[in-house]
Amino acid sequence: MYISVFALVFLIGPAAEALDNGLALTPTMGWLHWERFMCNTDCDQDPDNCISERLFMQVADVMVKEGWKEAGYEYVCIDDCWPYHQRDNQGRLQADPKRFPGGIKKLADYVHSRGLKLGIYADVGNKTCAGYPGSLGYYDTDAQTFAEWGVDLLKFDGCFMDWTLLGEGYMNMSRALNQTGRSIVYSCEWPLYEWRFQKPNYTAIRETCNHWRNSADVLDSWSSIKSISAWTADYQDTIVPAAGPGGWNDPDMLVIGNFGLSHDQQESQMALWAIMAAPLFMSNDLRNICPRSKELLQNKHVISINQDPLGKQGYLSGKVDGFEVWERPLSKQRLAIAVLNKQEIGGPRGFVIRAAQGWRVCTPACNVTQILPHYKDMGVQPMFSKMVVRVNPSGTVLLTVVPVSGDFKEVYSMEWQDTSVRHHNNAFL
Numbered sequence: 001m002y003i004s005v006f007a008l009v010f011l012i013g014p015a016a017e018a019l020d021n022g023l024a025l026t027p028t029m030g031w032l033h034w035e036r037f038m039c040n041t042d043c044d045q046d047p048d049n050c051i052s053e054r055l056f057m058q059v060a061d062v063m064v065k066e067g068w069k070e071a072g073y074e075y076v077c078i079d080d081c082w083p084y085h086q087r088d089n090q091g092r093l094q095a096d097p098k099r100f101p102g103g104i105k106k107l108a109d110y111v112h113s114r115g116l117k118l119g120i121y122a123d124v125g126n127k128t129c130a131g132y133p134g135s136l137g138y139y140d141t142d143a144q145t146f147a148e149w150g151v152d153l154l155k156f157d158g159c160f161m162d163w164t165l166l167g168e169g170y171m172n173m174s175r176a177l178n179q180t181g182r183s184i185v186y187s188c189e190w191p192l193y194e195w196r197f198q199k200p201n202y203t204a205i206r207e208t209c210n211h212w213r214n215s216a217d218v219l220d221s222w223s224s225i226k227s228i229s230a231w232t233a234d235y236q237d238t239i240v241p242a243a244g245p246g247g248w249n250d251p252d253m254l255v256i257g258n259f260g261l262s263h264d265q266q267e268s269q270m271a272l273w274a275i276m277a278a279p280l281f282m283s284n285d286l287r288n289i290c291p292r293s294k295e296l297l298q299n300k301h302v303i304s305i306n307q308d309p310l311g312k313q314g315y316l317s318g319k320v321d322g323f324e325v326w327e328r329p330l331s332k333q334r335l336a337i338a339v340l341n342k343q344e345i346g347g348p349r350g351f352v353i354r355a356a357q358g359w360r361v362c363t364p365a366c367n368v369t370q371i372l373p374h375y376k377d378m379g380v381q382p383m384f385s386k387m388v389v390r391v392n393p394s395g396t397v398l399l400t401v402v403p404v405s406g407d408f409k410e411v412y413s414m415e416w417q418d419t420s421v422r423h424h425n426n427a428f429l
């Protein structure tokens with residue numbers, strides 16, 4: 001019954017033209033303040049956690065010292081609540097002078113001196129979501145200001161905007177950014193705000209933005225991760241074909257290393273975001289993060305699935321017995337497979353992965369590697385072998401399968417009888 005979903009994703013064909021700015025050829029990686037630090041502007045009472053230049057400088061320092069930059073996390077991104085409540089007398093945005101005494105230009109220089117890039121936030125409408133000045137009517141001015149400051153990424157929110165003008169606004173800002181001549185990653189929320197009224201035009205979105213938010217803000221909870229992955233699966237026929245080098249669906253920040261997810265759930269978020277070819281923006285306190293979360297976020301095998309150069313987003317390929325199976329085609333005919341145990345009761349449960357049909361890449365056999373929860377060589381599996389993985393409640397087992405050549409005929413003719421008779425209940429695809 002999942003064959004139709006599967007086929008459709010592939011029939012729609014290659015993604016449309018991406019925004020031609022040479023950026024985000026693989027999903028953007030970095031850190032973004034919102035989920036963890038929100039609109040905390042109280043630097044008197046809470047100097048370590050308020051939205052201030054100090055926070056971003058400390059994060060930049062830690063990113064270099066603690067291996068984040070080396071792992072690929074590059075963009076240090078400011079979200080809402082950085083500006084002063086009024087524009088200056090020339091109509092330009094200005095940073096809150098108390099919290100950003102050096103100004104954004106100096107902060108950008110600092111971040112660049114660490115070999116990292118700086119992201120900033122603005123809004124397509126009259127006001128930002130937290131009520132700071134919006135960019136409507138000021139797109140050229142704001143793009144120019146950001147370029148002069150040395151900003152490398154713009155997250156452009158969609159609050160306080162007439163929805164019928166969303167497309168125009170996002171496209172105008174895209175043009176304004178282009179005209180500055182500076183390379184600035186353009187992170188949009190256009191579809192998120194348009195879905196409430198009509199189906200967005202993903203061809204136009206891909207031509208305009210480097211990534212785009214589709215669904216609600218992530219929270220620090222498993223129910224939030226579940227609802228984002230459920231939304232992504234429900235709309236995958238529409239959104240998966242829109243992703244590719246230069247433009248990505250953005251399911252929002254990684255909340256790994258915070259308070260709301262168990263370690264299994266953190267692994268599930270990391271695995272799903274890798275399958276979904278999602279931008280990886282951590283929102284956590286890198287100055288104080290538990291070693292296991294750090295190790296997970298820096299896992300080079302998972303990151304290399306996320307950053308796979310083929311740039312095809314994965315999709316939900318089957319739901320069986322309280323499990324979800326997600327797949328992502330990778331370069332060199334490889335495949336990533338995530339098996340998520342959705343049952344939130346009991347202990348680890350076995351799931352039979354049957355290679356027949358589904359793993360068409362495994363002709364005649366595949367080399368299987370488990371990436372999460374632990375790196376493990378699972379050996380060469382002939383096309384019709386079946387493997388059992390054990391998955392913790394709300395946890396995920398992430399695998400890669402790589403085709404290998406060889407003569408495995410005898411083995412799989414035997415296995416064929418076995419699997420077709422006894423295991424059809426657990427077969428997916």
Ligand SMILES: *[C@@H]1O[C@H](CO)[C@@H](O)[C@H](O)[C@H]1NC(C)=O
Nearest residue numbers: 020021177178180181182183
């Ligand atoms: C602006 O757009 C043109 C044409 O699409 C492209 O060639 C150029 O690289 C873009 N420049 C920047 C700075 O994004």
Ligand SMILES: *[C@@H]1O[C@H](CO)[C@@H](O)[C@H](O)[C@H]1NC(C)=O
Nearest residue numbers: 125126136160161162163165
């Ligand atoms: C922005 O604010 C102005 C002045 O209040 C109002 O006339 C206009 O309709 C608003 N625009 C949008 C897109 O909400």
Ligand SMILES: *[C@@H]1O[C@H](CO)[C@@H](O)[C@H](O)[C@H]1NC(C)=O
Nearest residue numbers: 136137139165168169170172
């Ligand atoms: C977009 O730009 C066009 C052409 O300059 C202009 O007519 C239109 O009002 C702009 N729309 C918005 C929402 O800024």
Ligand SMILES: *[C@@H]1O[C@H](CO)[C@@H](O)[C@H](O)[C@H]1NC(C)=O
Nearest residue numbers: 016200201202203204205207
């Ligand atoms: C969607 O956008 C593309 C590119 O801008 C355009 O060619 C196409 O006509 C639009 N489709 C619809 C249904 O509006």
Ligand SMILES: *[C@@H]1O[C@H](CO)[C@@H](O)[C@H](O)[C@H]1NC(C)=O
Nearest residue numbers: 367368369376377378380404
């Ligand atoms: C299978 O992959 C593992 C890495 O997981 C590698 O060490 C091994 O050499 C590979 N085996 C074959 C036959 O390709």
